[in-house]
Amino acid sequence: MITIIVADDHPLMRSGVKSVLQSDEQINIIAEAQDGQEALNLIIKHTPNVALIDVEMPKMNGLEIARRILELKLKTKIIFLTMYKDEDMFNAAMDTGAFGYVLKENAAEDILEGVKTVASGDYYISPLISSYLVKRLNAKKELELRQPSINDLTKSERVILKLIAEGKTSQQIADELHISYKTVENHRNNISKKLNLSGTHSLVKFAIKNKEKI
CATH class of the missing domain: 3.40.50.2300 (Response regulator)
Incomplete structure (x- = not known):
């Protein structure tokens, strides 16, 4: 019933x-x-x-x-x-x-x-x-398949990510690239947003895990 x-x-x-x-x-x-x-x-x-x-x-x-x-x-x-x-x-x-x-x-x-x-x-x-409904389900499927990736990053962001993967701090990256510490931090924030990463160590973990792809 x-x-x-x-x-x-x-x-x-x-x-x-x-x-x-x-x-x-x-x-x-x-x-x-x-x-x-x-x-x-x-x-x-x-x-x-x-x-x-x-x-x-x-x-x-x-x-x-x-x-x-x-x-x-x-x-x-x-x-x-x-x-x-x-x-x-x-x-x-x-x-x-x-x-x-x-x-x-x-x-x-x-x-x-x-x-x-x-x-x-x-x-x-x-x-x-x-x-x-068909259009709605297709749109949902496309969104699920469209996962953020390293390819979404700019050339500068990929350089920063590569250095993060090498275990370098923001200050060390700033010194090596001759840019300010604040600029490095801005890059880190932008990279995290583009890759949907949150949490203190999530960016470092992602960088190390994908080191060969950068």
Whole structure:
């Protein structure tokens, strides 16, 4: 049995969605809400498997509700029910940790499959805008593959990194390159930022580990 809460400030829309959901014996609507604050309170109280939430609601919008659920680490999976086909809105919604995005114009056709898909742990996007999810996943994959590397450094920064790998201090590097100590420190900070390094010894460890590549 899939437990679900339906939240929409439009009574007719809420009634229509409930009617579709109630046609399936696997789904149990345990509560409904007409504004965002009521929806959040009900989700916290009941922790349903799925919460079907309108993006635009009074008192608290759907995105705010989803963020709160994420902060509270509740197990309820969010499906946004919306009229927005805009890609930016879609990405903003999915950034909140939502599992589904169903267009109101296709709710009658999509809602049952969407609820069952999300309840099983998968994502569901209305087919009309499914390309948004593909683009989103591809962008995420490209970002993961695009790891910072030594090739992102300037020639001067690579020289500094090579000397760090040799175990030299900032003052020794400054003396050898005839530049100021402050300039060396600036280079070190810039190198760390470019390589996403943090911590007192992380730059030294990276330099030693990649000495042959510099």
